Amino acid sequence: xxxxxxxxxxxxxxxxxxxxxxxxxxxxxxxxxxxxxxxxxxxxxxxxxxxxxxxxxxxxxxxxxxxxxxxxxxxxxxxxxxxxxxxxxxxxxxxxxxxxxxxxxxxxxxxxxxxxxxxxxxxxxxxxxxxxxxxxxxxxxxxxxxxxxxxxxxxxxxxxxxxxxxxxxxxxxxxxxxxxxxxxxxxxxxxxxxxxxxxxxxxxxxxxxxxxxxxxxxxxxxxxxxxxxxxxxxxxxxxxxxxxxxxxxxxxxxxxxxxxxxxxxxxxxxxxxxxxxxxxxxxxxxxxxxxxxxxxxxxxxxxxxxxxx
Numbered sequence: 260x261x262x263x264x265x266x267x268x269x270x271x272x273x274x275x276x277x278x279x280x281x282x283x284x285x286x287x288x289x290x291x292x293x294x295x296x297x298x299x300x301x302x303x304x305x306x307x308x309x310x311x312x313x314x315x316x317x318x319x320x321x322x323x324x325x326x327x328x329x330x331x332x333x334x335x336x337x338x339x340x341x342x343x344x345x346x347x348x349x350x351x352x353x354x355x356x357x358x359x360x361x362x363x364x365x366x367x368x369x370x371x372x373x374x375x376x377x378x379x380x381x382x383x384x385x386x387x388x389x390x391x392x393x394x395x396x397x398x399x400x401x402x403x404x405x406x407x408x409x410x411x412x413x414x415x416x417x418x419x420x421x422x423x424x425x426x427x428x429x430x431x432x433x434x435x436x437x438x439x440x441x442x443x444x445x446x447x448x449x450x451x452x453x454x455x456x457x458x459x460x461x462x463x464x465x466x467x468x469x470x471x472x473x474x475x476x477x478x479x480x481x482x483x484x485x486x487x488x489x490x491x492x493x494x495x496x497x498x499x500x501x502x503x504x505x506x507x508x509x510x511x512x513x514x515x516x517x518x519x520x521x522x523x524x525x526x527x528x529x530x531x532x533x534x535x536x537x538x539x540x541x542x543x544x545x546x547x548x549x550x551x552x553x554x555x556x557x558x559x560x561x562x563x564x565x566x567x568x
Contacts, residue, residue, distance in 0.1 A: 273535065275363075276535075278310065281337070282305060283339035284315070284318070287320050287371075288320060288347075289319040290319075292566075296565055297345060299524070301525060301527055302315050316337070318331075327352060335364060341364060341365045342365070342367070345371055353374050356373050356374070365535070368381045368383075381543045382527050384545065394428070395429055396550060397468055398433070403433045406438070406468070407437070409441035409442075410441075410442065410451050410477065411444065412473060414443050423472070439465060440462065449479065450476075450479075455483040456483055469495075470497040474505035477514060478508065498514055500566070503564060503565050503566070509552065518551065519547070521546045
């Protein structure tokens with residue numbers, strides 16, 4: 260007795276529905292060049308799959324947890340086949356992650372962690388390793404007796420926590436190192452300016468290092484230092500991200516070191532396609548975070564690119 264071989268159903272081959280697909284991207288905020296590039300690089304990569312992706316849509320949570328949760332619910336209601344998300348805060352976005360899971364939609368997470376492992380793939384740099392390297396770079400170039408100020412990112416975001424922990428841990432056995440103050444500027448240039456102005460009033464002459472959790476905040480600090488009459492190199496400045504303006508600041512002598520932190524947008528889109536095709540993907544992809552200083556900045560600097568891809 261023979262059994263007829265029936266053609267495979269589309270849903271058997273494609274576990275989340277056959278192409279062409281709609282991919283939705285939930286972004287914390289588009290009012291930030293690094294985060295905007297994350298989305299636009301993913302959108303550009305989507306255009307390389309014209310037969311597989313019919314639409315790439317994104318939402319802008321405008322820097323609020325509440326709107327990002329609502330944005331995710333909107334993407335679900337629009338029937339997207341997959342959601343890419345860079346969450347504002349891990350704990351606060353639990354309802355959004357739970358809604359995605361309940362809807363049976365695959366999830367690709369970029370940059371910031373979520374609570375638990377209800378995602379298909381996470382893509383991001385190792386913020387602990389990154390910040391440890393920056394701390395060691397400061398010790399090598401400044402010594403083990405200095406005071407520093409720290410411009411922090413968004414409170415509660417995993418990069419903020421880890422970029423602080425990795426950096427400060429390098430000084431645990433260095434009694435000559437003191438953190439004078441730390442304030443969150445939410446990864447943005449504008450809030451960093453009044454913080455730096457206040458610090459100059461309170462601590463001028465007392466600090467030798469400023470560490471910012473990303474380049475826009477350190478660029479804001481540089482603006483204040485310039486207006487206050489400081490000279491390039493008078494304070495040892497540390498950033499993170501690897502944006503074009505930061506590389507230029509290194510070349511000009513204002514910024515001493517930064518670490519590249521790729522957005523992961525284009526890689527995330529490629530992983531999204533693999534998930535939708537039913538292909539295996541790694542649970543985590545850790546992007547490289549090379550340290551950039553005056554010694555190697557020309558290897559990375561490209562005036563035509565806002566960020567290193």
